Amino acid sequence: MNNFIGLQNLVTFMYKRGLTFILTFLCFLPLTSCITTGNTNQAVFSWISDPKTFNAVLNSSSPSIFQYTYEGLISENPITGIKEPALAEGWDISDDQLRIIFTLREDLKWSDGEPLTADDVVFTYNDLYLNKEIPNNYRDSFRIGREGTFPKIKKLDNRRIEFQINEPFAPFLDNASVPILPAHILKKTLTQRGSDGNLAFLSTWGTDTLPEKIIVNGPYKLKDYITSQRVIFEKNPFYWKKDKQGNQLPNIDRVVFAIVESTDTSLLQFRSGSLDSIGITPEYFPLLKREENRGNFTIYNGGPAYGTTFISFNLNKGKREGKPLVNPIKSEWFNNLNFRRAVAYAIDRPRIINNIYRGLGASQNTQISVQAPYYDKSIKGYEFNLDKARELLKQEGFFLNKKGELFDKKGNRVQFSLITNAGNKIREAIGAQIKEDLRKLGIKVDFSPLAFNVLIDKLSNSLDWEAHIIGFTGGNEPHAPNIWYTDGNLHMFNQKPQVGQKLITGRVVTDWEKEIEQLYLAGAQTLDREKRKEIYSKAQQLVSQYVPFIYLVNPYSLEAVRNRFKGIEYSPLGGAFWNIENISVQEISE
Structure with a gap:
């Protein structure tokens, strides 16, 4: 995800x-x-850097030890994208797609020789991942559909575990790949509390734990x-x-x-x-x-890497404490579809590939990774074309003065700030080039790389930003409610305030945002792969048409191995x- x-x-x-x-x-x-x-x-x-924890449930960073030490019920083959048996030798899905029964392999054991059974699986899901007292990055991914209900999980016998969901949910099998942890070691940490009142589990298996105390199944x-x-x-x-x-x-x-x-x-x-x-x-x-x-040694080239890098404008028309999040003059530009398309056409992606990626990259045209089976190759994106960009701006009343500076039809100089995370040399170089590219349209870009926590605060909390360059990771599964649901915590081009943040009034959700949301909801509820491709193709077409994110370039995935x-x-x-x-x-x- x-x-x-x-x-x-x-x-x-x-x-x-x-x-x-x-x-x-x-x-x-x-x-x-x-x-x-x-x-x-x-x-x-x-x-x-050093690992941050040896507790798989609490981990939220990379690097981590868990890809070597733990397995889930199933795994995904990264080459074929097919779900394959791991701790579970197989699984059966009911005709109504609401009941999944996983059957564990015979004679599974933990690294201390103790049996690994259905009790460990039920404990891991119900008592750890779904425990409200245990903050973790997995819990939200278990929410099913638009209502966000959690699955009901129970043991049928020592080898079989039943998962019940309230509606068909295609991405659900991804939840079966999370690490399974040992109940015989960790169950007691849920009945003990520290002096701060927190569960003992929250301080269990830190990086100061003796290695022999970490019990694994990988x-x-x-x-x-x-x-x-x-x-x-x-x-x-x-x-x-x-x-x-x-x-x-x-x-x-x-x-x-x-x-x-x-x-x-x-x-x-x-x-x-x-x-x-x-x-x-x-x-x-x-x-x-x-x-x-x-x-x-051999250098392996896997083609374009998973994930996306993009530039985005703040389309939020809302106010906080009576003050607009975005200057109304600039907000009018950003919410003008032809303005966004003009910017997309003006960015010289071939130059990014040749100069910044040294020829080792490819254009990214949609929100789905190029390598994923749901990527729509028919979408051509926005090729570099300054003439098209100028024509689109002219249609909207923008004009150049004698100095070649761009003004809107009301006589306002077109100028905005562009931010990214400082220290990421590639993004810094891309930002510098975009500043040069848009200068050819007469647009002045104030490019400012920011410290990572300052950037995060702007994007997630204050929402005080105009344009940014960032990226999302990707995978074979296209389901991304946190990005494409209109209340998603990464729906950042038109962000709803997160829990605990000050309210926003006057936020407007467009019809095309709602349509994309409905397509992602339908895609999650559809189990037939070909039908899912059709749904996500429509979603990619809409994103390309309305350009909430202007996708840029992905590097090739390269690794040298002895x-x-x-x-x-x-x-x-x-x-x-x-x-x-x-x-x-x-x-x-x-």
């Missing part, structure tokens, strides 16, 4: 430092010696964690999955994540052989491509090691 992680996962990019910088790799030899202890059957990666369990240095995983001896020959998986004995708080340093360590894989940004690509054969790994099936959604339990290490002759 789409969410605001696009704002949180700020990717920084390096500039060329010069060859003399390579000499500094010597200072990293102690780290290398710590993580290469003679065991060649291991994989060494990097995280840019391919790996936590072995060691040293703050600001490394996280080490070892094989879970009770993991359920086996290969075709009946051998216990995973194949790789140990996975190490070095905490490397600089992308420059990560690149350096990969080139020196300390890391086995690295995500590649456009700045890295020319250098690594030249070294691909000599360095004995050739000693066998079984890599690269996916832009899951990366190179999404199926790590099936990947093995092979010795390669130099």
Whole structure:
């Protein structure tokens, strides 16, 4: 599901430092010696920061340990987009689509050897994720349909669990992929409270917990964690999955994540052989491509990455305490459809691809990721065309003075502020280019990258902004009520105030917003995939027509991986090691 992680996962990019910088790799030899202890059957990666918690329910950030330590009832194959069995060997859906029964595999066990049963599943959902006293990022995704009711979950026997919902809901199976946690360890934390009155669960399994206390069901369990240095995983001896020959998986004995708080340093360590894989940004690509054969690694290109980057105008006509959220003069421009279309035509996406992404990117034309099965390839978006842009502005009474400055029909100079998150070099570069592009129309753009928390406060709380550049993450499932429902917390181009914020009067919801909302509601209620494609195609057409978000460019999904790994099936959604339990290490002759 789409969410605001696009704002949180700020990717920084390096500039060329010069060859003399390579000499500094010597200072990293102690780290290398710590993580290469003679065991060649291991994989060494990097995280840019320390994990924030070892509690899967409470986690709200990346990086995290949970992709290695926990599984849900089912999983999604990131290449095919098909839901596949995980802890559950299968599931049955009733004819009315309102009852789903999951059947667990036989003899499942936790990493401490205790049985994993339906009791753990019911406990995880009812007592943890749906517990009002436990704040978590999963709970809202369990709400069904427009009414937002929660499923009813009960145990049928030790291996079967029944989920009942009140209306057909196509995205519901996504909820079956959340981590399942051990009731025999955590149940007691719901009957105990700390001195602050909060459930003991809220302070359970922090990063100061001894690794052996963390009980898991995934391919790996936590072995060691040293703050600001490394996280080490070892094989879970009770993991359920086996290969075709009946051998216990995973194949790789140990996975190490070095905490490397600089992308420059990560690149350096990969080139020196300390890391086995690295995500590649456009700045890295020319250098690594030249070294691909000599360095004995392969660069995987998955095509356009999932997610979207866009520019958006504040269309909210409301007032707070009698003061308009947006200057009424500017609000009239922003709510003028031809003005938004003119801006969309004036942005030179090919230039962004060539200059900022170094040719390693592609235009994004709709709200659904290019890689997703629901993406409508027939929608062409807004190609760079200044003549079209000028004609649209002229139709609305905009005109240029002798200095080439644009004015509206009432004689107001067209000028607005554009914000994004400071430190994201790509977005900063895109903003600088958009400022140049719109100057060709006579529009003055005041571009100001802001500190991340300041940006979030403007977009979520004060709603005091005119235009911004941000991004949303994406996936194969198009359902995004938080964005496209008119009261969604990420319906940011016309935001309803969030809980606890001051009221807004005079907010106007347009007919096209309501129509898009109804299409997303219908898409969630429709289970037939082809019919869903038709619904989401209409939604994409409306978004393209009314341009609440002006979509820009996505980088290619690129990753460099050592050739000693066998079984890599690269996916832009899951990366190179999404199926790590099936990947093995092979010795390669130099």
